[in-house]
Amino acid sequence: KCNFSLYFLLEVERKIRANDREYNSSFKYATNSIKTSKYNPFTFLPLNLFEQFQRIANAYFLFLLILQVCKIQKWMNVQVGDIIKLENNQFVTADLFLLSSSEPLNLVYIETAELDGETNLKVKQALTVTGDMRDSLEALAAFNGEVCCEPPNNRLDRFTGTLTFDSQKYSLDNERVLLRGCTLRNTDWCFGLVLFAGPETKLMQNCGKSTFKRTSIDRLMNVLVLFIFGLLALMCIILAVGNGIWENHAGSKFNAFLPREENTVFSAFLTFWSYIIILNTVVPISLYVSMEVIRLGNSYYINWDRTMYHARTDTPAEARTTTLNEELGQIKYIFSDKTGTLTQNIMTFNKCSINGKSYGQDQSHIGEKQMDFSFNRLADPKFLFYDHSLVEGVKLELPDVHAFFRLLALCHTVMAEEKREGDLVYQAQSPDEGALVTAARNFGFVFRSRSPETVTIEEMGIQRSYEMLAILDFNNVRKRMSVIVRNPEGKLSLYCKGADTIIYERLHPSCSEVMKVTTEHLNEFAGEGLRTLVLAYKDLDEEYFSEWKQRHHESNVALEYREEKLEKLYEEIEKDMMLIGATAIEDKLQDGVAQTIEQLAKAEIKIWVLTGDKQETAENIGYSCNLLREEMNDVFIVAANSPEEVRQELRDARLKMCPDTEQDKFLIPEIILGNIPKVVQDENVNGEYGLVINGHSLAFALESNMELEFLRTACMCKTVICCRVTPLQKAQVVELVKKYKKAVTLAIGDGANDVSMIKAAHIGVGISGQEGMQAVLSSDFSFAQFRFLQHLLLVHGRWSYLRMCKFLRYFFYKNFTFTFVHFWYAFFCGFSAQTVYDEGFITLYNLVYTALPVLGMSLFDQDVNAGWSLEYPQLYVPGQLSQYFSKRAFMMCALHSWYSSLVLFFVPYAATYDTARDDGKDGADYQSFALITQTCLTVTMCVQLGLDLSYWTVVNNLFVWGSLGMFFILTFTMYTDGLFRLRPSSFAFIGTARNCLNQPNVWLTVALTAILCVLPVVAYRFFYIKLFFHFEPAPRPRRTKLTRRSTRRSGYAFSHAHGYGDLVTSGRFLRRHALTPSTGLIPTGRSPGFKPTGRSAGYSPVGREQNPKQKVEPTSLQMFRAVKDCSF
Secondary structure (H helix, E strand, O other): OOOHHHHHHOOOOEEEEOOOHHHHHOOOOOOOOOOOOOOOOOOHHHHHHHHHOOOHHHOOOOOOOOOOOOOOOOOOOOOOOOEEEEEOOOEOOOEEEEEEEOOHHHEEEEEOHHHHOOOOEEEEEOOHHHHOOOOOHHHHHHOOOEEEEOOOOOOOOOOOEEEEEOOEEEEEOHHHEEOOOOEEEOOOEEEEEEEEOHHHOHHHHOOOOOOOOOOHHHHHHHHHHHHHHHHHHHHHHHHHHHHHHHHHHOHHHHOOOOOOOOOHHHHHHHHHHHHHHHHHHHOOHHHHHHHHHHHHHHHHHHHHOHHHOEOOOOEOOEEOOOOOHHHHHHEEEEEEOOEOOOEEEEEEEEEEEEOOEEEOOOOOOOOOOOOOOOOOOOOOOOOOOOOHHHHHHHHOOOHHHHHHHHHHHHOOOOEEEEEEOOEEEEEOOOHHHHHHHHHHHHOOEEEEEEOOOEEEEEEOOEEEEEEEEEEEOOOOOOOEEEEEEEOOOOOEEEEEEEOHHHHHOOEOHHHHHHHHHHHHHHHHHHHOOOEEEEEEEEEOOHHHHHHHHHHHHHHHOOOOOHHHHHHHHHHHHOOOEEEEEEEEEEEEEOOOHHHHHHHHHHOOOEEEEEOOOOHHHHHHHHHHOOOOOOOOOEEEEEOOOOHHHHHHHHHHHHHHHOOOOOOOOOEEEOOEOOEOOEEEOOOOOOOOEEEEEEHHHHHHHOOOOOHHHHHHHHHOOOEEEEEOOOHHHHHHHHHHHHHHOOOEEEEEEOOHHHHHHHHHOOEEEEEOEOOEOHHHHOOOEEEOOOOHHHHHHHHHHHHHHHHHHHHHHHHHHHHHHHHHHHHHHHOOOOOOOOOOOOHHHHHHHHHHHOHHHHHHHHHHOOOOOHHHHHHOHHHHHHHHOOOOOOHHHHHHHHHHHHHHHHHHHHHHHHHHOOOEOOOOOEOOOHHHHHHHHHHHHHHHHHHHHHHHOOOOOHHHHHHHHHHHHHHHHHHHHHOOHHHHHHOOOOOOOOOHHHHHOOOHHHHHHHHHHHHHHHHHHHHHHHHHHHHHOEEEOOOOOOOOOOOOOOOOOOOOOOOOOOOHHHHHOOOOOOOOOOOOOOOOOOOOOOOOOOOOOOOOOOOOOOOOOOOOOOOOOOOOOOEEEOOOOOOO
16 A cells, blocks of 8 residues: 655655546645746735845835736646647647557657757657557546656656556656647647646746846945945934034023023934934935836837847837846846757758769859759759759769769658648658758659658659668767668668768778868868768668668567667678768858857857757857857867766866866855855966856756856856756756856746746846747847847947946935035034025925936936947946946945035035125025025036036936026025015025025135036046056958868767657558659669769869968957946
8 A cells, every 4th residue: 555645745756547536636746737926915915025125225115016916727627647638739738648649650749849949840659558549538538557657857858657557567758758838740639648737747847936136236236225324324323422512512502592402312312313314315215216217218228229120020129127227238148048049940951062072152152043943843942052063963863963862862760741742841850851851852852751661752753662671760879870771673772871970980991082072071061060961872782681680670679788789780781881972051040140149259248058959969059150169279078977077077177278277266255245155256268168068967067066166167168058958957057157156147048948047047038939938928128039139238238237327326426415515514503403405405406406317317328329339349348347336436426425515515615604795795694505505516416417428418408407497497486585475484595596696706606616526527537548548449451251161070960869760660651641643653764773883983182272261360349448447
């Protein structure tokens, strides 16, 4: 009897009985209900308050009014153990054990773009014992099989379990399981048994948790607000103590005017709280409201930017949050998906090498026209090629050319659908296989259909059927695939395609000369970032093959060492092959990807690619988009299978990059609000290096005892590519960098498999692509193309950060200066808590006189325009170093405010001390002094803002001059007789403006005060530019096209799944028969068989190097050398 309590505490094994809810419910498995809302009615208040309390100055906010409630999910009533039916194009709603399907061999075709980012179809197959139930509801309802499998986990690539049915036990693996997040394709229906539901599904196990994102400026503001609170308390304490001293020594002299408080301690206590109220303007309560307005405005700029609008899909850029804009100007690390983000996931057949001759030219080749395939009625109209000599070779029936395309038409696992005559649709396990078969189709060798025993192709308009005798399938160790076929004339041939290093080892010695030339072509292809395959063939003896096939059958049914025996047989037959040529296909990058990456690299932004794709594919894309380059000192490959090996490979890479590196001296403490996280400091490396690590090794590298070793090595590299990673691993890598690097991170992706990474990063960017909208819905910013990222960061991000920093510096300056004048005045008013300004001015200072100018600067200011921001990406670097606003910049603002407040108080004080007006009356009264100080303060703030503005617009002029004019208009209005008569207590400064501002010495005081206040700023900037800043224009050399030749041994990438060839030859039809055209099946009069005569006839070596590498002068940019930020 099963001990159920074990499952309640820790599930180590899952048992499921089909169609038995009572039994399954005893284990208390999760239901299929998913909660994607951030709050519920019980957690809204505490969680929201907690998030708001992240900003210390917002502690007074109690709750928000919007409650996020997610719609009820459609399949929420599904439970573990239920049998459900899915139909074509439906979303798989739970993790299912596949029972049966509408397709032959119980196959189903699924798209896994939401899981691993790959848009090519995958094949799953049900067990025969369950597949025989088909769609019989009676049989399915009576099915009582019991599944025993692994507990819920996040491993997308692994599943282990057993099915017990009719006293028989059957093994279950990942090929029998449909995961939540997949989409059913090209399959009318299928039935599945629910294994994991709701939050226990592998997709949800990989989903990251929604977090409240705050910018680095917000986090810094918490520290500064605490400092400001302390400063306010200190000033109030000083003034309270001053009040107590003054009461003891001088208070008795003023009894006639003020009743004296006998208890001086109580008087000081009251004074303390009075000054807390008067000096409260030093606390930036209104700052957060202003910041949100600025962020909202800058968000609209992103939404309105036409340069980030994608016309083909009618997709504009969208700022989905308004709280993270300035963070875009501080990005140091970008984590990017590959498929659909960097690439279009569209493979194109670009070039090839046949018997030592290279074919194909770039699409951009001047004067070259697209080839005409009108001779082929089955040609794909979307196929493009730009070398007419290859078509001529096909038409002239050159044996090598025909053999080349015949191999491409036969050696694959593609399936063809022909719904009507001539309308062919290929379903390929990998897009590169589809591209090769499509190329053969256009050049006259059309793959029409297949059965387990035959492959039918149409060669130059004549249909031929080849007997499929064996498929020697691809896997990651073999890196090749072969088929053995018998042509209609009875000739046996083996056709093989694979990685060049693998094929070359198995070639006949007579191919040495052709191999040399082909190698040259391969180097050129790989240098252009193309993915290469080498093609070879071998004619087989009938007697030998019969004997080999018998041994192959025996090995295939062996219960022990089956894989080893088959591999030995494959090695035996795949030798002494003859070289035919090589293919070069391009995994098309999105427009502008390489240029964008180059620009971001110049901005000192490091890009890490985190992809679920295989290593070879990821490597090739790395070279295609210039993340990896031949000029790098080294590219380290970490693909070990044990923790010890992974650690050693990482350590060896680090020591090679920096031999003198020390083991322990790479962590520095960083104390923030009492927390002491460790920060991994950057280490200097001579040269440029790249790192490629696979998902298996990454799992070890992310363990707690090795994560610092991995991070330290990775951060020393210019580029890091993590391949075959799960969605959860993507998020873990991002979290690792966030934890140990004092840097702002950005994650960008387009699929559901990128959601965890997008949520984990400081900034999440979603691309609305072919993989749905999940990434966009989870992102902070979204657009349609990766190339828009440079405009988002280098233009909008830098502007937003610069504007926010200018706003903060100016805001603190104007408020501190305003407040510090009160502090100095306290020493001259007996610490009586009297204000130095008129009450009306205190009310209007932040609301009217200084609000619009700083708002205009924060919304419209530009130090350089968008073109210059993109032309000189180095301008982005100060944001990464937080040079525009930091603790140091804040202290400089405070010191400047302290100095300005001294000038604003004592210059008017000295100017009015013991002075007389033009009419001989005394001019040294409190009201006149207050008005002069107010005027000096307002004028000085406008002058200082004018110095801070880099870009004067009509709006900025209107705001600055309008605010200054509004000050004088309101001042004269509030100091009139009429308002005094209405409210004498509120408008006590009757006639002060008219009597004071008509004196020349007052205006001289205003001018002198403004000049003295801004003089340190002007002087600092003048000497800073003279000493530290210089401009060195450099001529821009003409860029010449560089033809790279790569020695990188193999650009091979072949991404279809291992074991699929077994399905092709399993003895039953894979798909429905293709339509049979009216032409004869096996015509006479042609000799389609390939005869290996004249193998070197087409080889004509020359004495000079083909396409020599041109010497190109490196480009140079006009450099702005700025060592420090000018914080004033």
